Amino acid sequence: MVAYYLMSPLNLLVIFFKKNQLGIFFNLIYLLKLALAAMTMTYFLKKVTESKLSYAFSVILGICYALMQYNLAQGSNIIWLDGVYMLPLILLGVHYLIIGEKSILLPVAVGCSIIFNWYTGGINCLFAGLWFIFELVLQTKLSSDELIKGLKKCIYFVLNMLLGVMLSAFIFIPAVMALGNGSRNQMDWAVLTNTFRGNVLSLVERYIVGGQSDATGVSLFSGSVVLLGAVAYFFLKKVSLKKKITTLLFGIVVVLTLYWQPAYFVFSLLKQVDSYWCRFSYVAIAFLIYVAAQFYVEYEKSSFYKYGLVGIASIYSIAEIVMHRHDLTWNVIASIIFCIVIATLLTVPKRNWTNSLALVLVIMELMVSAYPLLKFYSYADNQSFASYELQAEKQVNELKQYDSSNYRVTQTSPRGVMDDGIVANYNEGMDFNYWSISSYVSSQSRMQLDILNSLGYRSEQDRITVVNSPIISSDALLGVKYIFSRYPVNGLTKINKLGTYNDKATYENRYAFPLAFIGDGKAVNTQGDWSTFVYQNRLFNNLYGKDIDLFQTVGYKQSINGNNIKYKLTLPVGSYALYGNIIWAKNMNAVLGVNNKANIGYAKWLSPSVFYIPTKSGDKSATVTLTSSVNGLAIANQEYYALNLDKLKLVSEKVNKNAVPVSFSKKSMAIKVASTKKNQYLYLAFPKDKSWKITVNGKVVVPKTYANGLMVIPLERGTNNLRLTYKVVHQKLGILITVIGMLSVGMLFYINKRWR
Numbered sequence: 001m002v003a004y005y006l007m008s009p010l011n012l013l014v015i016f017f018k019k020n021q022l023g024i025f026f027n028l029i030y031l032l033k034l035a036l037a038a039m040t041m042t043y044f045l046k047k048v049t050e051s052k053l054s055y056a057f058s059v060i061l062g063i064c065y066a067l068m069q070y071n072l073a074q075g076s077n078i079i080w081l082d083g084v085y086m087l088p089l090i091l092l093g094v095h096y097l098i099i100g101e102k103s104i105l106l107p108v109a110v111g112c113s114i115i116f117n118w119y120t121g122g123i124n125c126l127f128a129g130l131w132f133i134f135e136l137v138l139q140t141k142l143s144s145d146e147l148i149k150g151l152k153k154c155i156y157f158v159l160n161m162l163l164g165v166m167l168s169a170f171i172f173i174p175a176v177m178a179l180g181n182g183s184r185n186q187m188d189w190a191v192l193t194n195t196f197r198g199n200v201l202s203l204v205e206r207y208i209v210g211g212q213s214d215a216t217g218v219s220l221f222s223g224s225v226v227l228l229g230a231v232a233y234f235f236l237k238k239v240s241l242k243k244k245i246t247t248l249l250f251g252i253v254v255v256l257t258l259y260w261q262p263a264y265f266v267f268s269l270l271k272q273v274d275s276y277w278c279r280f281s282y283v284a285i286a287f288l289i290y291v292a293a294q295f296y297v298e299y300e301k302s303s304f305y306k307y308g309l310v311g312i313a314s315i316y317s318i319a320e321i322v323m324h325r326h327d328l329t330w331n332v333i334a335s336i337i338f339c340i341v342i343a344t345l346l347t348v349p350k351r352n353w354t355n356s357l358a359l360v361l362v363i364m365e366l367m368v369s370a371y372p373l374l375k376f377y378s379y380a381d382n383q384s385f386a387s388y389e390l391q392a393e394k395q396v397n398e399l400k401q402y403d404s405s406n407y408r409v410t411q412t413s414p415r416g417v418m419d420d421g422i423v424a425n426y427n428e429g430m431d432f433n434y435w436s437i438s439s440y441v442s443s444q445s446r447m448q449l450d451i452l453n454s455l456g457y458r459s460e461q462d463r464i465t466v467v468n469s470p471i472i473s474s475d476a477l478l479g480v481k482y483i484f485s486r487y488p489v490n491g492l493t494k495i496n497k498l499g500t501y502n503d504k505a506t507y508e509n510r511y512a513f514p515l516a517f518i519g520d521g522k523a524v525n526t527q528g529d530w531s532t533f534v535y536q537n538r539l540f541n542n543l544y545g546k547d548i549d550l551f552q553t554v555g556y557k558q559s560i561n562g563n564n565i566k567y568k569l570t571l572p573v574g575s576y577a578l579y580g581n582i583i584w585a586k587n588m589n590a591v592l593g594v595n596n597k598a599n600i601g602y603a604k605w606l607s608p609s610v611f612y613i614p615t616k617s618g619d620k621s622a623t624v625t626l627t628s629s630v631n632g633l634a635i636a637n638q639e640y641y642a643l644n645l646d647k648l649k650l651v652s653e654k655v656n657k658n659a660v661p662v663s664f665s666k667k668s669m670a671i672k673v674a675s676t677k678k679n680q681y682l683y684l685a686f687p688k689d690k691s692w693k694i695t696v697n698g699k700v701v702v703p704k705t706y707a708n709g710l711m712v713i714p715l716e717r718g719t720n721n722l723r724l725t726y727k728v729v730h731q732k733l734g735i736l737i738t739v740i741g742m743l744s745v746g747m748l749f750y751i752n753k754r755w756r
Helices: 002-006 009-016 019-048 055-066 070-075 078-099 105-116 120-141 142-168 169-180 224-235 241-259 263-268 280-297 308-323 330-345 352-377 380-404 428-430 447-453 472-477 532-544 645-655 731-755
Strands: 410-411 479-487 505-508 517-520 551-553 558-559 562-568 576-584 590-594 598-602 610-613 622-626 635-644 668-675 682-688 692-696 699-700 704-706 708-712 718-726
Touching: 002 120, 002 169, 009 019, 019 055, 019 070, 019 078, 019 280, 019 380, 019 598, 055 224, 055 280, 055 352, 070 280, 070 352, 078 105, 078 142, 078 280, 078 718, 105 120, 105 142, 105 169, 105 731, 120 142, 120 169, 120 241, 120 263, 120 280, 120 380, 142 169, 142 731, 169 731, 224 280, 224 308, 224 352, 241 263, 241 280, 241 635, 330 352, 380 428, 380 505, 410 562, 447 682, 447 731, 472 532, 472 645, 517 645, 517 668, 532 551, 532 576, 532 645, 562 635, 576 622, 590 610, 610 682, 668 682, 682 718, 692 708
Parallel strands: 410 479
Antiparallel strands: 479 505, 517 682, 551 635, 558 562, 562 622, 576 610, 576 635, 590 598, 590 622, 668 718, 682 708, 692 699, 692 718, 704 708
């Protein structure tokens, strides 16, 4: 998580903001990254054109890079923007290597890019390789001497890239090791097919104000001035045919990365992509801006057809009208008008007012494009965020004052929850400093996902566990003692002395297990059954020492009417919490009506599988309805069970009698426990992980597992002193490689300086 989300140096500015000002901080960081993108691109263009490109055009094209479609589409996902502003520096480092300029810019820029965000760092490294070949072909003449020089440059390029990776090793190597242990540690070879993702001509169709990318097409919109310059470059008389052909071929390669699945797969770092399209389109836009800059260098020398730009703008306009003839929206018309007017202003004789007006129109065009994109992609509301944050912090602090022991907390409705209960914000435990069982990262711990999935909390695409409908027995096993909830749940006790914040009261799960306890024999490890209720019966029976079967089946009758299915349940007598689970064969984008008390999104992205059914004491029946929004129902199975709270109480009481205190420090846990007989185990509510180093009486031990991945440690008879220390895998190795890389780059800098 640190390597992917938090390593941007701009994040250090957070120390100047209060927690309830994080929305303002987020917007500031976003603007700073856009500004840095403009600065680095402006600097790159000035250097690669040897200052032949005027200051005005350098700044304009830099602004185009900052306000391009990609950056606006990442308005709520700014972690990738570090790669955007680092790319021009990497490309400049490649350029210096090609022209023989002695510099350490390439390894330093590559290292920083990987450190700031390894994902876009990887994309930048791939594109740097292509860019090296592009510039090498542009600069190399067909002679034996030049070919030998080119071969040497290839070796220098590889060494420089390797040095860059070495500089980042302190964070990159631990990140790679963590990914290797994560839920998405396999490459998605199944998507490697010799196909095209969409029509390449959609590049033209989507090059409009407010254009958007999706799974089948890409928008490279970065302003009319970029489009005009990139196309007009190929009509310049003073540019050699070799340069035009090389540039065109490289452009085709860039287009292939956007549309040809094998190339797209490589630039997606060998993973399937399901969102935030297109994740690397900024490299294509950088290429367009580079080509446009080459044109404007020559254009300012008046070596272009007088009305050529107007002609290009006219062809573009006709193409857009034809492609959008069935849906000629305002943004298409605005794009045409901006393009024609800017082309006209660039064609008329050079005067201060025309240049100034052209600059104003370019910025205006980019801002007009930015408005709908930011409105669509960015959903920050600083005022509501601040209010939510203040109340949530009060609720957590109040709970900690009420109970200062060690326990876990979950909730039913984090910030951003939609009306149907669907939400993706599961990191509030980190935000408000409480121990949660839910989180969202791009590559979750496989062990953690398996544990929660077997306990009824469904995982979504190996990234996230849907935890918003409390399963009391599952929470009890995991040490979840408190739940922030907007509604009451049978079996949970509302703590009236604690306040209600963000419409959520604090409820206690009085059946919660301790985080460590002694048990006789080893409990069930793997699920072995599709039903979480059947599995939990076996698991809790083992923990209790005899069959107690917490869950009992609930009879039901079902009736189907088109896209709707209705279940009428016959309820048992006693103290119960009622649950259902409908297994769907494919997403139905359904609505689940739960006993006329709630309508929740179901059989869709981020919906739960096991759901709680609210009932009242004395109810004899309950109803559940599922309405599919697709044609027909796709239900593979269904089950309804009642959790016997009296039986859960018996299991909880037995386990809590064998509770073991745990002493927590920053990176370790210490446990002292006495075992009075053979075959006793210490059960821990913590997932097994390679990063744990565990010693019992000074001896290193490897833990066993129960409940699909929670740690269980065999005990020796007598006193057992356990220490569990969490260590980042290969962190020391990474630091050592980084130090060697820094020394090597320092030596290279010294040699270069002496050479000069």
